[in-house]
Amino acid sequence: MTPSGGFPVAAREAVADSQLRANLRGATHAIRDKRAAAVAEVADWQELREAGRLIKERAMRHLDRHLEALEAAVVAAGGQVHWAGDAAAANRIVGDLVAATGSTEVVKVKSLATDEIGLNEALAARGIDALETDLAELINQLAGDTSSHILVPAIHRNRAEIRELFLRELPDPGELDETPGALAEAARRYLRERFLRAEVAVSGANFGVAETGTVGVVESEGNGRMCTTLPRTLITVMGIEKVLPRLTDLEVMLQLLPRSATAERMNPYTSLWTGVTPGDGPQEFHLVLLDAGRTNALRDEVGRQALHCIRCSACLNVCPVYERTGGHAYGSVYPGPIGAILTPQLADLDQGATLPWASSLCGACYEVCPVKIDIPTVLVHLRGKVIRREAGGGGAEDAAERLSMKAAAAAFATPRRYRLAQRVVLPVLRLLTGVPGLARIVPGPLAAWTSVRELPEPPRETFSDWWRGRS
Amino acid sequence: MRVGLFITCLGDSLFPETGRATVEVLERLGHTVVFPAGQTCCGQMHANSGYEGEALPLVRGFVERFGGEDLDAIVAPSGSCVAMVRHHYPRLAAEAGDAALAADVGALAPRVFELCEFLADELGATDIGAYYPHRVVYHPSCHGLRMLGLGEAPLRLLRGVGGIELRELEEAESCCGFGGTFAVKNVDVSAAMLADKVRAVLDSGAEVCTATDSSCLMHIGGALRRGRTGVRTVHIAEILAAEEAR
Ligand code: SF4
Numbered sequence: 132m133t134p135s136g137g138f139p140v141a142a143r144e145a146v147a148d149s150q151l152r153a154n155l156r157g158a159t160h161a162i163r164d165k166r167a168a169a170v171a172e173v174a175d176w177q178e179l180r181e182a183g184r185l186i187k188e189r190a191m192r193h194l195d196r197h198l199e200a201l202e203a204a205v206v207a208a209g210g211q212v213h214w215a216g217d218a219a220a221a222n223r224i225v226g227d228l229v230a231a232t233g234s235t236e237v238v239k240v241k242s243l244a245t246d247e248i249g250l251n252e253a254l255a256a257r258g259i260d261a262l263e264t265d266l267a268e269l270i271n272q273l274a275g276d277t278s279s280h281i282l283v284p285a286i287h288r289n290r291a292e293i294r295e296l297f298l299r300e301l302p303d304p305g306e307l308d309e310t311p312g313a314l315a316e317a318a319r320r321y322l323r324e325r326f327l328r329a330e331v332a333v334s335g336a337n338f339g340v341a342e343t344g345t346v347g348v349v350e351s352e353g354n355g356r357m358c359t360t361l362p363r364t365l366i367t368v369m370g371i372e373k374v375l376p377r378l379t380d381l382e383v384m385l386q387l388l389p390r391s392a393t394a395e396r397m398n399p400y401t402s403l404w405t406g407v408t409p410g411d412g413p414q415e416f417h418l419v420l421l422d423a424g425r426t427n428a429l430r431d432e433v434g435r436q437a438l439h440c441i442r443c444s445a446c447l448n449v450c451p452v453y454e455r456t457g458g459h460a461y462g463s464v465y466p467g468p469i470g471a472i473l474t475p476q477l478a479d480l481d482q483g484a485t486l487p488w489a490s491s492l493c494g495a496c497y498e499v500c501p502v503k504i505d506i507p508t509v510l511v512h513l514r515g516k517v518i519r520r521e522a523g524g525g526g527a528e529d530a531a532e533r534l535s536m537k538a539a540a541a542a543f544a545t546p547r548r549y550r551l552a553q554r555v556v557l558p559v560l561r562l563l564t565g566v567p568g569l570a571r572i573v574p575g576p577l578a579a580w581t582s583v584r585e586l587p588e589p590p591r592e593t594f595s596d597w598w599r600g601r602s
Numbered sequence: 603m604r605v606g607l608f609i610t611c612l613g614d615s616l617f618p619e620t621g622r623a624t625v626e627v628l629e630r631l632g633h634t635v636v637f638p639a640g641q642t643c644c645g646q647m648h649a650n651s652g653y654e655g656e657a658l659p660l661v662r663g664f665v666e667r668f669g670g671e672d673l674d675a676i677v678a679p680s681g682s683c684v685a686m687v688r689h690h691y692p693r694l695a696a697e698a699g700d701a702a703l704a705a706d707v708g709a710l711a712p713r714v715f716e717l718c719e720f721l722a723d724e725l726g727a728t729d730i731g732a733y734y735p736h737r738v739v740y741h742p743s744c745h746g747l748r749m750l751g752l753g754e755a756p757l758r759l760l761r762g763v764g765g766i767e768l769r770e771l772e773e774a775e776s777c778c779g780f781g782g783t784f785a786v787k788n789v790d791v792s793a794a795m796l797a798d799k800v801r802a803v804l805d806s807g808a809e810v811c812t813a814t815d816s817s818c819l820m821h822i823g824g825a826l827r828r829g830r831t832g833v834r835t836v837h838i839a840e841i842l843a844a845e846e847a848r
Contacts, residue, residue: 138788139787142791146790146794452791455791487652488784489788489791491781492781493777495748497748511690536651536653539648540657540659543611543642546641553614553615557615579787583825586824594618595637598621
């Protein structure tokens with residue numbers, strides 16, 4: 132994929148879908164305003180953000196030590212720890228663990244890490260049925276659809292669409308209207324039965340505390356609480372970047388996360404567990420530590436801050452690009468601004484090569500990020516990485532861009548060449564603006580510009596010329 | 603004060619009236635304007651597009667041309683070019699491992715100001731004797747708003763303009779969709795963002811849309827003209843320079 136393929140093409144289709152745009156606009160604007168109000172209540176929000184940033188930065192600096200401490204603490208508390216270098220290894224480990232219990236179905240807490248590695252598909256291939264229990268994840272699963280938002284995976288759907296889906300897919304939907312209450316009740320009835328008979332649950336983790344071996348999941352519906360307490364066996368897949376050094380770090384994170392994510396002062400369900408407790412909750416606990424590109428990202432001094440992300444989704448909700456395209460255009464489990472910097476680093480750079488350009492660099496994401504990830508700077512940094520890697524490669528359009536960038540750099544390099552370039556380019560521009568419609572048939576950036584905008588008419592004299600004449 | 607004018611390549615080549623207005627405002631306030639010869643481009647387009655290697659000589663050029671003059675401040679009628687110098691120059695110099703350049707940038711960058719922040723925040727001026735009897739709406743460009751933290755500075759200046767009727771812009775802080783090469787590389791998303799901005803401008807009932815950046819205005823203005831809306835874009839420097847016809 133080249134910087135001119137991928138995202139722009141997918142985005143074009145999304146932008147043309149007016150229903151999708153209306154759904155997205157309504158949803159992102161509502162949560163945007165609520166978040167701003169929830170954050171405004173906290174007098175020391177900026178200090179809290181800085182604290183969050185520092186905690187994450189410190190955790191990453193000694194990631195190896197913290198992970199070993201986490202392993203030791205989990206094992207000491209009666210859990211087991213498995214190390215997975217890549218997606219395939221993680222899927223194999225989880226599949227083996229489920230198979231060993233003799234179960235052919237698992238209930239799942241919403242988890243981006245398991246989506247990232249394609250766990251559900253991998254389990255299905257081994258005859259294991261994985262049921263998503265988060266309402267929006269369930270909606271997507273029933274629809275055979277993928278997530279388009281990291282917190283509100285079905286943000287691209289409206290209630291009427293969901294009602295139709297439930298009537299079609301649920302075994303016993305009953306009388307169903309479009310109210311959120313009725314839709315949630317139908318899902319609840321369906322899920323409850325599965326919770327009660329499930330022997331195995333699979334979850335992700337919002338954090339794992341090295342000091343104590345405590346692992347935690349935060350959610351809003353209580354389905355996560357059911358999954359992490361009812362079944363006999365609990366398997367948690369956690370990206371290695373989720374480790375926090377100390378239990379007291381949660382004090383900061385659990386303030387930053389709910390206000391940024393759902394505009395709530397406190398998270399509705401915060402489940403924390405440390406190993407196993409005899410006679411209470413799961414009696415078998417497995418923690419699968421997932422690398423899958425993370426240590427690779429850690430190697431990049433500028434890019435590594437993407438690993439600080441706590442998946443609050445605030446950056447998606449304020450992003451003017453995400454608002455128009457939705458999540459699917461990003462072609463990744465991680466959409467929006469965070470996806471644009473995480474996907475190219477976790478996956479192969481080529482796979483997400485157009486994503487660093489999926490931004491106008493307006494900076495709205497950086498402004499809201501609770502752990503102060505400088506997303507615009509990372510985007511620009513990754514653009515450089517892609518360009519340097521593609522030097523000589525890419526399509527014709529990339530070659531043309533490279534050529535014009537080099538030409539512009541050469542023109543700007545000395546005052547003399549700069550004046551010469553003005554004398555060549557400005558008359559051409561004058562010609563193009565003088566003949567109506569002419570610029571629109573010149574291929575490349577000019578056609579793109581003039582597809583929706585007029586070109587500026589060049590002035591009779593440049594500022595430099597005027598200044599020279601003045602003094 | 604001796605103020606160095608950082609005209610920007612776009613301002614020099616396409617919008618000289620904005621540069622002339624900047625000179626006019628600064629001189630009206632009693633400052634000496636110096637225009638360091640040989641300035642070209644700050645390198646923003648290259649740096650933001652992934653061509654950091656090509657941007658670096660332009661960083662050096664800027665430092666040479668402006669560092670060589672005896673200036674109290676350097677002022678540009680562009681928030682994003684100033685943000686480039688203040689925020690990205692230090693990073694580019696550091697990444698290039700050039701300690702001498704980093705030191706020069708460190709000495710120069712804090713003295714580089716966007717016009718409105720220079721007038722309102724540095725000089726504390728709010729009324730600079732401008733008269734502009736038109737309905738005006740102000741679009742806060744992203745880099746000025748978020749990277750420079752311009753805040754209310756441009757609006758404070760506009761409120762001090764005689765005869766002006768300032769209108770509210772709905773969702774003012776939403777990006778207009780320019781974003782440099784974004785405007786052509788992701789033209790469909792850019793156009794969707796632009797359409798919403800244009801609608802907000804038209805809904806405001808203004809006859810003039812202003813901003814601190816010619817680049818955003820070129821983009822918004824291009825759409826306003828394409829739509830034959832009759833609404834014009836005018837750089838804020840030109841409004842501040844405008845005086846009652848005598
Ligand atoms: S990058 Fe920041 S704002 Fe975006 S999801 Fe992650 S933590 Fe939240």
